[in-house]
Ligand SMILES: Nc1ncnc2c1ncn2[C@@H]1O[C@H](COP(=O)(O)OP(=O)(O)OP(=O)(O)O)[C@@H](O)[C@H]1O
């Protein structure tokens with residue numbers, strides 16, 4: 001279980017996370033939803049220790065993350081905007097990642113095949129297309145069979161075939177009872193993958209519950225309408 005307790009993060013005078021307390025349930029897939037700039041990536045980066053909140057605590061399975069680095073071995077992470085050294089080839093990048101992770105079992109080769117990266121593996125990162133870079137990020141996040149997956153808009157830039165492959169792979173991961181946190185603006189991805197939704201607006205949680213509960217609470221027919229309802233009827237708008 002990943003627990004946020006009274007987390008506040010500001011950039012200058014702008015409060016991006018405003019005293020957030022919420023739990024991401026163990027072995028469930030949670031979609032973290034909210035409009036652009038609502039603080040989703042900031043929240044995700046706080047779990048990885050890439051963003052340091054001013055106050056509050058984050059615990060993973062009961063351990064406060066600021067007291068330890070080891071918890072990161074449990075997490076496969078895909079950033080919204082991945083930055084890699086320009087001259088490293090895909091193969092060199094994956095070898096480097098394998099060297100720093102203690103975990104020896106790697107699904108790298110299967111994932112390279114799944115995402116059709118074979119013909120690109122000797123190419124340096126700087127010449128790769130956007131979608132190819134995105135696939136590299138997906139392999140890096142998924143290759144260690146980590147029990148926790150944190151994926152920030154993983155299918156952005158992927159073509160429809162690859163989006164489908166990624167979704168099907170994530171469905172398999174979900175059925176292995178992994179804890180998955182996913183941000184996405186693609187609603188069918190949410191509908192097919194998420195057990196729970198957390199809706200973030202201007203740094204505060206305005207909804208947490210199942211997709212069914214969201215439909216019921218908003219009295220909307222479709223998920224798309226329910227999300228739109230949340231955006232237009234929030235007291236903070
Ligand atoms: N390093 C930073 N310095 C200053 N402001 C930042 C920084 N990172 C994020 N912000 C600001 O924090 C707010 C939340 O950003 P964040 O990236 O968490 O949003 P998001 O919900 O992930 O949005 P999106 O859907 O566009 O990915 C935005 O106003 C953004 O401009």
Ligand SMILES: [Mg+2]
Pocket residue numbers: 040041042080152
């Ligand atoms: Mg984001």
